[in-house]
Amino acid sequence: MKEIGTISLERMNNGAHYMYLLLILEKAEADATLKTKVSGLTADLREAVTKEDECLKLSQKSLLSDKIQAADGQRDALYSGYKKGVDGYADFPVAALAESAKVLAQHIKDYDIDPKMQLDKETGLLINFIADLEGKFAEHVTALALTPFVTNMKTANEAVRSLTASRTDERTVVEVGALKKARAASDTAYKNLVKMVNALAMVEGDANYAAFIDYVNTEIVHYKREVLGQTASKPGEGADISPDNNDERPGEL
Template sequence: MKEIIEIHLAKLTNGAHFEFMTTVSKRAKAENAITSNAVAKAALGALQSALDEEDRCLVLSRKSLFTDDIEAADKERDKLFSGYRAAVKGFLHMPVADVAAAAKVLEQHLKDYRIDPQMQLDRETGLIANLIADCEDKYAAEVTKLGITPYVTALKAANEKVRALIESRTNENAGGVVGELRMARRQSDEAYRKFVRTVNAVAILGAVGALDEFVDYVNEVIRRYKKGAKKNSGEGGIGQHGN
């Protein structure tokens, strides 16, 4: 008699975990030997319900409610930074010597920081914060000389907005969202284990060979995941982390 082999679900990444559960559930719904058996059908229904909740939590973990706000604030911040940089460069060839000299100092300041709007969000936010601090202190005279204080003020406000939104998203992820996904995974694991026990029991008590094809399919999927785990980790396991 064939049985579904074991798989260590806790070692799967969040994405792989959901994909595995979905693959098994989808195939099970097409098996008459399962859907026609009241106990097996109920176990499959419980698995699907747990999987639906895991899907909801996984979507939230992948896209925070703050993500769109951060993207909008980042774009506005980048426009102001580009404006500040363009203003500085625009004064480099001023026919007034002290103005051109001030512009040259601020241009070198920009080169020193090498801020790229495409760089990692936290890094860009930190660099701009430091650049603004310099503009308000060390290079305040040069900024005043060029009359670009409004750019500095607006850029500072935009950068602080991005920083605040990032912090809010971090707090969100560190709390409810991650905790909900962890709990949803545990519920899916328990529902899957009960489903497997039920299928194995039905395989024993039901018609001979009725579930052999389904069991072979699930076992092949499990072997594929195990093989992938060994390949990715080099030690036979996949670290449990978000995708």
């Protein structure tokens, strides 16, 4: 009699765990016999795998991180351009312009902003730095025609500030241990499905379940070899998917 073998789901990395269960789920949902016999269990697995996918996505790098990096790079480039603009007037033959450059150069030195510093620290310093340039040093900025640098630097800095705040909000909605709980729920749903399919194959004969059982066993061998680093033989080659000391029987929940 055919039956689905065992595999240590808890030992898989997050990506492999999700993909393995998704493959089994899709195969089960496409099987005509299982649609009739175990529709409730496949629905449970679908719900669990969907939740796991949501948690997996939230646990990975926020998509906002790329936008933050881009905005940070933009403001750093503008800050660098502003500094070069000030430096360019340091020895200017027009005394008034050279004096404006001297004042702004000292302002740069006072803040000592390093684009490589911690992201939020740079954001905070730039807020005050730019406020000075728009306020008490506005006359000097205008004299050196550096207003476009200041305006665009402010826009980029505000973008970083807004995006980092949004990323923080995004992360706070992720429940601590949510992915671990979701994986456990998926494991339970999977084992319930496997246990029922094996029971049906034993009671009714495996003719109507052979295709699904063979598919799952093939994936088990593949994941044991490629993901878990275990020795496993192809289905039909003797003790192909027998449990090892790290496997859990499908019925042990």
